[in-house]
Amino acid sequence: MKKIEAVIKPFKLDDVKEALTGAGIAGMTVSEVRGFGRQKGHTEMYRGGEYTVDFLPKLKVEVVVPDELGEKVLALIAAAAKTGAIGDGKVFVTPLQEAIRIRTGERGESAL
Amino acid sequence: MTRRRVADSGRGWWGGAVAALLVGVMLTAGGAALAQDKPAEAPAAAPAAAAPAVAAASPADPLKTLEAKATDLKVAVDTVWVLATAFLVFFMNLGFASVESGFCRAKNTVTILAKNFVVFAVSSIAFLAVGFGIMFGDGTPLFGAQGLWFLGGADGSPATGEAYKGVYSALNWTGVPLWAKFFFQLVFAGTAATIVSGAVAERVKFGAFYLFSFAMVGLIYPVVGHWIWGGGWLAKLGFWDFAGSTVVHSVGGWAALIGAVMLGPRLGKYGKDGRVNPIPGHSIALGTLGVFVLWFGWFGFNPGSTMAADPGAIARIAVTTNTAAAGGAVAASVVAWLLLGKPDLTMILNGALAGLVAITAPCAFVSVPSSLVIGFAAGALVVLSVLFFERVHVDDPVGAVSVHLVCGAFGTLALGLFAQDQFSPGTTGNGLLFGGGTQLLRAQLTGVVAVGLFVAVAAGLFWSILSAVMGIRVPAEEELEGLDLGEHGISAYPEFHAAPAWGTGVAAPAVAPGPARVGTPAVERGR
Numbered sequence: 001m002k003k004i005e006a007v008i009k010p011f012k013l014d015d016v017k018e019a020l021t022g023a024g025i026a027g028m029t030v031s032e033v034r035g036f037g038r039q040k041g042h043t044e045m046y047r048g049g050e051y052t053v054d055f056l057p058k059l060k061v062e063v064v065v066p067d068e069l070g071e072k073v074l075a076l077i078a079a080a081a082k083t084g085a086i087g088d089g090k091v092f093v094t095p096l097q098e099a100i101r102i103r104t105g106e107r108g109e110s111a112l
Numbered sequence: 113m114t115r116r117r118v119a120d121s122g123r124g125w126w127g128g129a130v131a132a133l134l135v136g137v138m139l140t141a142g143g144a145a146l147a148q149d150k151p152a153e154a155p156a157a158a159p160a161a162a163a164p165a166v167a168a169a170s171p172a173d174p175l176k177t178l179e180a181k182a183t184d185l186k187v188a189v190d191t192v193w194v195l196a197t198a199f200l201v202f203f204m205n206l207g208f209a210s211v212e213s214g215f216c217r218a219k220n221t222v223t224i225l226a227k228n229f230v231v232f233a234v235s236s237i238a239f240l241a242v243g244f245g246i247m248f249g250d251g252t253p254l255f256g257a258q259g260l261w262f263l264g265g266a267d268g269s270p271a272t273g274e275a276y277k278g279v280y281s282a283l284n285w286t287g288v289p290l291w292a293k294f295f296f297q298l299v300f301a302g303t304a305a306t307i308v309s310g311a312v313a314e315r316v317k318f319g320a321f322y323l324f325s326f327a328m329v330g331l332i333y334p335v336v337g338h339w340i341w342g343g344g345w346l347a348k349l350g351f352w353d354f355a356g357s358t359v360v361h362s363v364g365g366w367a368a369l370i371g372a373v374m375l376g377p378r379l380g381k382y383g384k385d386g387r388v389n390p391i392p393g394h395s396i397a398l399g400t401l402g403v404f405v406l407w408f409g410w411f412g413f414n415p416g417s418t419m420a421a422d423p424g425a426i427a428r429i430a431v432t433t434n435t436a437a438a439g440g441a442v443a444a445s446v447v448a449w450l451l452l453g454k455p456d457l458t459m460i461l462n463g464a465l466a467g468l469v470a471i472t473a474p475c476a477f478v479s480v481p482s483s484l485v486i487g488f489a490a491g492a493l494v495v496l497s498v499l500f501f502e503r504v505h506v507d508d509p510v511g512a513v514s515v516h517l518v519c520g521a522f523g524t525l526a527l528g529l530f531a532q533d534q535f536s537p538g539t540t541g542n543g544l545l546f547g548g549g550t551q552l553l554r555a556q557l558t559g560v561v562a563v564g565l566f567v568a569v570a571a572g573l574f575w576s577i578l579s580a581v582m583g584i585r586v587p588a589e590e591e592l593e594g595l596d597l598g599e600h601g602i603s604a605y606p607e608f609h610a611a612p613a614w615g616t617g618v619a620a621p622a623v624a625p626g627p628a629r630v631g632t633p634a635v636e637r638g639r
Contacts, residue, residue, distance in 0.1 A: 044392070045390075045452060045453070045454050045456055046390035046391075046392040046393075046456070046458065047390060047456060047458050047459065047498060047502070047511070048390075048448075048451075048452050048456065048459070048495075048498065048499045048502065049388050049389065049390035049502070050390070051389065051390045051392070
């Protein structure tokens with residue numbers, strides 16, 4: 001199994017979700033996160049003073065898929081989340097040791 | 113005594129309305145002979161109309177009866193007007209609570225709301241107990257002395273002028289019951305006290321603010337009020353302040369300034385090199401809502417200060433008030449845009465408030481075009497003032513000093529420039545720009561300076577006493593964690609994890625005794 005974590009621009013969530021569900025991915029987890037990469041932050045103004053917002057709001061999408069689907073899902077996310085501008089985000093893939101479906105106790109890929 | 117009077121006038125209103133209508137119809141339709149039957153008919157037509165005036169009037173003199181009824185009716189209408197506008201001013205407490213909590217960080221929301229909430233309760237008690245007596249009791253030019261406690265003095269309301277027999281003669285110009293006078297003045301006192309809250313926000317001890325509010329409404333505010341509205345020395349000098357640019361706003365603003373200076377800036381507001389770090393408020397939406405509420409409440413504040421439903425005056429004052437607010441908002445947006453590169457909404461909001469504060473003193477004495485000029489000037493002034501106080505390291509999270517002190521003083525002086533005798537003959541006379549010379553302006557300046565000195569000294573004294581006795585600032589660690597947990601043990605948004613996007617810079621100064629906890633410990637501890 002592979003765990004794929006994609007940090008994307010918030011407004012790209014629908015595109016990524018549709019790409020994944022279209023490919024038969026049954027579930028995913030989304031969280032609101034903040035961070036920066038090469039984009040760095042941006043400056044905002046408040047009552048005459050500028051301040052830097054270092055940590056920009058992003059969404060993190062987590063999907064766990066069988067090994068053989070890993071490459072395909074990675075490509076789907078990268079395509080769906082892309083605008084071509086700086087700050088599009090990153091996708092990380094890690095091998096996953098175990099999974100369990102809490103309701104039934106199924107384990108491994110059958111739990112996905 | 114006053115209580116009974118309230119009941120009487122309530123009954124008299126209905127009786128008066130019905131009887132006046134009857135008399136009017138009969139006089140028009142059938143002439144005097146028919147009208148003379150009225151006393152016999154009226155009870156049948158309106159059994160409840162057993163008002164004393166009807167019984168007392170001679171049946172032979174319908175005009176006298178009509179006059180008495182008209183007077184009753186005027187008292188009733190004026191009382192409804194005064195109370196309705198007072199209720200609007202009460203609503204401004206919500207405005208202040210929203211603006212101040214919105215312009216501060218989420219971790220201090222509870223304590224700001226708590227301050228804004230208790231301050232009106234404190235005001236109600238302090239002003240009832242002694243504030244009103246000091247402000248409006250007959251006495252010396254400096255201090256009211258008679259009927260000091262709990263409005264206990266003799267009172268002849270709603271009689272006016274010479275007919276008024278009582279110890280609150282400074283208010284004998286308005287023909288409403290004493291409790292209406294009290295309530296209207298109370299909501300103003302509450303406003304002055306609540307202004308302080310914003311400037312001392314995010315670091316003042318709740319208990320210190322609580323006690324300061326008692327001193328504010330029980331002593332500082334009513335003394336100044338006595339000078340100006342209570343027949344004191346400034347009133348005799350020819351100083352005018354129609355609805356309180358000085359009495360309410362400057363007084364609140366001075367106490368706020370002294371509090372902010374004595375507390376010092378919030379941690380992280382200024383870098384080691386003196387750099388100004390903005391500390392963004394957590395809800396501009398809440399702040400905007402609050403300013404709308406305040407703008408709305410001002411339609412009670414200014415037009416209500418006629419304390420009589422005088423159609424021409426209240427309509428014009430409503431328009432001068434609104435026009436100044438509009439001018440303030442427009443001027444602030446333009447000035448902020450030019451000066452800062454962006455039309456900063458918090459500046460626009462302060463601009464509208466600046467216009468409102470500035471027009472409060474002159475609203476009844478100036479023309480509508482003048483009110484626009486005053487609003488424009490105040491809106492521009494407030495932006496410069498906010499930037500100025502930031503530079504000189506007076507940390508005022510919501511801009512209360514700039515809005516209320518600076519624009520309150522400006523509005524008071526503007527009265528000396530723009531007043532026109534025609535609007536309220538025999539009061540202010542003409543201001544400098546309308547050929548009245550400098551006399552009025554000099555009186556206004558004297559008032560601004562004298563009130564400033566007195567409030568600065570008195571507020572400084574009370575803040576110092578509190579500082580010595582209990583301390584006025586929370587410990588650094590509590591300030592970093594947020595006062596909501598430290599002062600009240602509750603967070604405003606327990607289901608939200610609030611990490612500021614602008615990071616941890618605010619917690620950086622190593623002033624905290626012991627390890628400063630950075631990030632969002634408030635939420636961790638809250639769970």
